Structure formats: structure tokens, C-alpha cells
Amino acid sequence: MNAAYEPNAYEPWSADRGTEIIESLSHVEGGVIVILHAMQEAFGYVPEAAIPMIALARNLSRAEVHGVFTFYHDFRHEPAGKHVLKICRAEACQAAGGDALAARAEAKLGVKFGNTTADQRVTLEPIYCLGLCATAPSAMLDGRLVGRLDEKRIDALVAEAQR
Amino acid sequence: MTSSDKALKIYIPRDAAAVSVGADELVSAFEAEAQKRKLAIEIIRPGSRGLLWLEPMIEVATPEGRVAFGPVEEKDVASVLDAMVANGSHALRLGVAEEIPWLKKQTRLTFVRCGVVDPRSVEDYIAHDGYRGLARALTLDSAGIIADVTTSGLRGRGGAGFPTGIKWKTVADTKADRKFIVCNADEGDSGTFADRMIMEGDPFVVIEGMTIAGIAVGATKGYIYIRSEYPHAVEAMNEGIAAAKRAGYLGDKIRGSAHTFDLEVRVGAGAYVCGEETSLLESLEGRRGIVRAKPPLPAHKGLFGKPTVINNVLSFAAIPFILDNGAKAYADYGMGRSRGTMPIQLAGNVKFGGLFEVAFGITLGELIDDIGGGTFTGKPVRAVQVGGPLGAYFPRELFDTPFDYEAFAKRDGLIGHGGIVVFDDTVDMSKQARFAMEFCAIESCGKCTPCRIGSTRGVETIDKIRRGERVAENIAVLQDLSNTMKFGSLCALGGFTPYPVMSALKHFPGDFGPAPSRLQAAE
Numbered sequence: 001m002n003a004a005y006e007p008n009a010y011e012p013w014s015a016d017r018g019t020e021i022i023e024s025l026s027h028v029e030g031g032v033i034v035i036l037h038a039m040q041e042a043f044g045y046v047p048e049a050a051i052p053m054i055a056l057a058r059n060l061s062r063a064e065v066h067g068v069f070t071f072y073h074d075f076r077h078e079p080a081g082k083h084v085l086k087i088c089r090a091e092a093c094q095a096a097g098g099d100a101l102a103a104r105a106e107a108k109l110g111v112k113f114g115n116t117t118a119d120q121r122v123t124l125e126p127i128y129c130l131g132l133c134a135t136a137p138s139a140m141l142d143g144r145l146v147g148r149l150d151e152k153r154i155d156a157l158v159a160e161a162q163r
Numbered sequence: 164m165t166s167s168d169k170a171l172k173i174y175i176p177r178d179a180a181a182v183s184v185g186a187d188e189l190v191s192a193f194e195a196e197a198q199k200r201k202l203a204i205e206i207i208r209p210g211s212r213g214l215l216w217l218e219p220m221i222e223v224a225t226p227e228g229r230v231a232f233g234p235v236e237e238k239d240v241a242s243v244l245d246a247m248v249a250n251g252s253h254a255l256r257l258g259v260a261e262e263i264p265w266l267k268k269q270t271r272l273t274f275v276r277c278g279v280v281d282p283r284s285v286e287d288y289i290a291h292d293g294y295r296g297l298a299r300a301l302t303l304d305s306a307g308i309i310a311d312v313t314t315s316g317l318r319g320r321g322g323a324g325f326p327t328g329i330k331w332k333t334v335a336d337t338k339a340d341r342k343f344i345v346c347n348a349d350e351g352d353s354g355t356f357a358d359r360m361i362m363e364g365d366p367f368v369v370i371e372g373m374t375i376a377g378i379a380v381g382a383t384k385g386y387i388y389i390r391s392e393y394p395h396a397v398e399a400m401n402e403g404i405a406a407a408k409r410a411g412y413l414g415d416k417i418r419g420s421a422h423t424f425d426l427e428v429r430v431g432a433g434a435y436v437c438g439e440e441t442s443l444l445e446s447l448e449g450r451r452g453i454v455r456a457k458p459p460l461p462a463h464k465g466l467f468g469k470p471t472v473i474n475n476v477l478s479f480a481a482i483p484f485i486l487d488n489g490a491k492a493y494a495d496y497g498m499g500r501s502r503g504t505m506p507i508q509l510a511g512n513v514k515f516g517g518l519f520e521v522a523f524g525i526t527l528g529e530l531i532d533d534i535g536g537g538t539f540t541g542k543p544v545r546a547v548q549v550g551g552p553l554g555a556y557f558p559r560e561l562f563d564t565p566f567d568y569e570a571f572a573k574r575d576g577l578i579g580h581g582g583i584v585v586f587d588d589t590v591d592m593s594k595q596a597r598f599a600m601e602f603c604a605i606e607s608c609g610k611c612t613p614c615r616i617g618s619t620r621g622v623e624t625i626d627k628i629r630r631g632e633r634v635a636e637n638i639a640v641l642q643d644l645s646n647t648m649k650f651g652s653l654c655a656l657g658g659f660t661p662y663p664v665m666s667a668l669k670h671f672p673g674d675f676g677p678a679p680s681r682l683q684a685a686e
Contacts, residue, residue, distance in 0.1 A: 031449055036432070074391055095512040127433075129351060134510045135183055136510065
């Protein structure tokens, strides 16, 4: 529908590209999270091999970088599906009937939250608040926001993700 | 499109809430329709006025002022354009935007430009009285600026309510080679979106507030830590910072003065606890968002161990008004020790949801029933949660509580960041209590035991109650556990999770028991 929200297209992992990303951010003070974001943006996840590279560049232990990587919900250790559907599970969306719609999405996709469909098309994730609490329930498909969800709109969103 | 004077000026919000219900599609539709008619139009993308049930609410410039239409769908574009050209009637026509009662009843000090100006244009900001606060700050010394902030009575809008002026003075009085200004834009509370709206709709007011803080305390670098769930806000702040730099409002020798101040946006990574200030500082330094023990206070040893002013977005956004209009003009609003205005956010199952900025002192009942219009499902309001996932649930019997830090504390609640989530009579309060514990378990940083273990035990205990296992005994366990978390946790995550749990138990005891009795109670 909107050209800005193409499905995710990522580069395959390469150590050279990883080094390039780390070096391009060498000036960023306290920049481990900035680097992890950049890795995920490039490759769709943070490859295991990137962790010791970041540690070396930042004069940290592998354990420290691994600790940062695993602390934050955003960072993935394996590639996501072609589309990522995030549905808000927080209170304002609950109040607006979000729980039933979330269950409906799970049933339609045949996966539980936190998982990717067998055909690798859709990753379904919970998100705790998109700040769209007065146009609830809300969701985000590959960066595109959708509010005022109802059965019809969630079905359309799921169908779009499955395409 | 043309920007000639004859072009019809149409305002379509770029606010994420408006975009989530079709604002971007309207832009394409209006452009296509205008082209078809060979009509000259100019589309401007401001933030949202905050009347979110009317989004997408679009406006057209007329001799009488900006006339609003909403909520507009793609199928309405042709007829709305007819009405715009003819300045005629339409079913969706709402009249001059400023005259809409829901907006007119507000006291907009912080949000005065939100939804009005083009958030990408520093010139538009200046044309709407922007940067006047900074101009005055540049004529004052550090003590003079801080005196104004202190006298205004401004308290931290993130939720803790600590006097902003005292925080600034502490940093100003601490000697160091480097100091920092940090803006907490990790607005993770469900039911809140004021930070997001102001960043998207008026980024320069946040930039100006932070710049004034930098000058006041002698800091030359500031960070804005924005949660990753807010990509539109990240983009708006980055664009705003770039525009401010180009215009000489950030960087070396700001506006020809001796002051240097620079800003950088950092994006969070989906950890709710990073809204806690010390956890946020850890995250900014590139580490796990583990809460720090206080003291030392961030004002003494904050980011990278240097004195740091860390304030919420809305606290910084309140500063330009105070410096421009004087401390008294701000302090004249409010009640008791809560001075000025609070941008209140009405959310969840509410008929007229959105952002309502008003002086402290308005009652919860006025907000829910008069302003919010009750639920959109049309069912009775059973409970409202005020202040996010760590805020208490209030029943109707407490709707006379005035919006004031102390009045809420007296009733075992908190105003937090000003979000109100409305629930109708289908809500199951033991389920909500369980969610509070579950959310705490998911988001706990793990440093202190009451929060890390208590939250998981809390989920288990509530599950037992819901299954009808030794209900009275388990309720006693839940109360004891909540007390341990409240008084034994290191930060507000574990310390305040008991608020929703205990308030649900206290005000809705019938919901805590085996499922059949809950259902009977609801009938």
C-alpha cells in the first residue's frame, strides 16, 4: 500500500560488513546498543559472530556484550520472518478488547506470540505500548502503524502479512 | 502542488495516532483528487491537536481560521474537498478548530503549538512565539534561570514529581569537567502518549527546554533517549535537531552567545525499566538497563559519572513557557503543591479519548465523564487505571479525587505521567492484577529480589486465588508479598507494581476468588 513499508530485505551476514558497521560507529560514546541496533538493521538479527567483534572493538568481555544483547527485548538472535506483526498487549489495548483480537491473530497464524510461522513468512510478537492508546487496539506491521483494530481490520492485517 | 498564495492550504496530521488510522493515505488521496480537478493545494503535516477520536482530523485554512473536518476516511475526500473549496457545510465539518469545545476548555501552555505548527520548520516555531524563552534565558545568569524554574513550582512530569528547580540547582552547584542534560523519552506506560505527541508535533519546544537547561547548569551536551516503539518521534526529533543546528539554535555559540549546546537522539531497545532514570543512564552508556542504587544521585554522578539533569519530555517542554512568560504565569495555575498544567491522556475504552491539558485540580470524575464522555462501548465505567502499569485502579466511588500529586498519594494512587485508562463493566479485576505482576516479571531488571522473584510469586498466587485454592490464605500471602515489594524494591517498577494489585483487591474484592463467583458478581 505504502512504498515506505516494503517487507524486510536484509543483507546476508559477513564479517567484513560487521567490521564496517562497528568502525563507522567508533566515535559513539557508550555505543554498544547503537551498534547492536545497526547490526539488526543490516542483517535482520544480531549474528552470534558479531558479539566477540563488538567486545574486541569496545574493550569489553564477550560476556558483557552478550549480557547487553540479551537484556533488551528488541534484539533477535535469529532472523525474523519476512514480515513482523507486533500487537500491543498493554492495558489500554486490553480495555479496548485487544486480548480477543490478539488470540484471533494467534489462531489465524497458527503460532503463539514470540514465534514465526513454519513458512517463515510472519513473526508474531507482543509489544507493550505503541502510544496509540486512544485509537486502541493497535498493532504495527513492519513499521506501519494500525489503530482502531477490530475483527475485520486484524484479519486484513494478518492476510497482508501472510502474502 | 504549489505553494502560491492561491493554493488551498490543507493540514493533515503526521502524528502516529493519526497515521495509524489513515492520515498518510489521505495525503495521497487529496493529492490525486486535486490533480484530477487541476486544483492548487498545499498539504502541511502538523502534529495532532489531540482530539484523537476525531483522527484523522484535517483542517483547511479559511478567512475565519482553520476549519476542521473529522474523522475523515478516504471515501470522504472528494466531498470534503468540495466543502473546503466552497467553504460550505459537510457532515464531518467541525467548525473552526480552536472553537471546538473539547479544545477550547483546555489550558494549553505546553501543547499550545501541537497540531498547529509544521514540526519540521524552525521558522514556523519562531513565528508561533518559539525560542522566546531561550532569548530571555540568554539575558539571565544561571541562578536567574534556575530561580524562575524553582518559583514556577514545576515538578517532574515523568511521575515522581520532584521539584525541577532543585534538581537543576544541584547540578549547577556541582563542579565537573563535563555535565549532561538527559531527556527521558522512554514513555512506556500504557495509556500515555503525551511525550510522543509533543515530540512529533512540536519537537523544538523540547529542544528549547533542554537548551535552556544546558545553559542553566553549564552542560554542553544533551541526549534524548527515545523508546524504539516510537519511530515517528525519533524521526521528528532528529529532523528538529538538524533544523535547529542549521538555524544556529544548537551547536557552538548559540545565537551569538558564549554558550555551546548539542543534542543527540539515542534509541532504546524495548526495555520498560529503562524509563527509570538510573536504568536509562546505564542504557545510554551502552549497558544492561540495571537500576543503580541511590545515592549517588544522578545530579551528582549521572551519565558517565558526571553531574546530570535528567527530566521527562514534558518537564523540558514546560520550560520555554516559564522563561518566556515568567514563573508566576505558570504557578498561577494548579492547586496545592501541584502548580501549572498537566497534559492528561484519556485512553482505553473511552468515548472521547485524547490529550487534555488542564491546570491541576480537575477531578477524576470530570475527566472521565464530562471530558471523556464515558466508555465507547456505552457500558458503565467500572474502573480506571491512572498513571500507567504501576498506577492504582480507581472505582467510581473515588472519582471525586482531584488531579494533584498529594491527593492521589493520599488515596494510595499516583498520577504518574498523567495517563488514564478507562475500563467498562466487563473488566475482570483479578486478571488486571495478574497482568500487573506478569508485566513486572517480564520487565524486571533482576537486580533486587522483591521485584525479580516477588512478581513471579505474585502471578502464581493470583492464579491460585482465581482457581479458588485457599482463597483467604492466598489473599493474605498476596498482601504480604505486595508489602515486601513496595518497601523492599530498589526502584518504582517493583515498588509500585503493588499499587494496581492492591487497589484492585481493595476496591473489587468480589473479583478475587474462583471464576464462578467472579461471573456471578459481574451479573
